[in-house]
Amino acid sequence: MRKTHSMLHPTRLVTAEELERMPDDDCRYELVEGRLIRMSPVGGVHGAVTVRLLVMLSQHVQARDLGCVVTLP
Numbered sequence: 001m002r003k004t005h006s007m008l009h010p011t012r013l014v015t016a017e018e019l020e021r022m023p024d025d026d027c028r029y030e031l032v033e034g035r036l037i038r039m040s041p042v043g044g045v046h047g048a049v050t051v052r053l054l055v056m057l058s059q060h061v062q063a064r065d066l067g068c069v070v071t072l073p
Helices: 016-021 044-063
Strands: 005-008 028-032 035-039
Touching: 016 028
Parallel strands: none
Antiparallel strands: 005 035, 028 035
C-alpha cells in the first residue's frame, strides 16, 4: 500500500506535547523523529479492509469469550 505524505516545518523539530496542543485542522499527522508528517486521507479501500478485519477479529474474540473489540476514529 502506498502512503503519500508531505513534511511540514522540516527545519523545526516538534514534540508530542506540541502536537497535542495544535488546533485540529481535520488533517491526520504523524510525528516521526520530531518531524510533523501530514498523512493522506483515509480512502474506501482502507475502510473496507478495516471492516473486514473488525468482523474477523470480533468473531475470534467472541467465540473465545475474550471480551470485546472496539474501534476509534
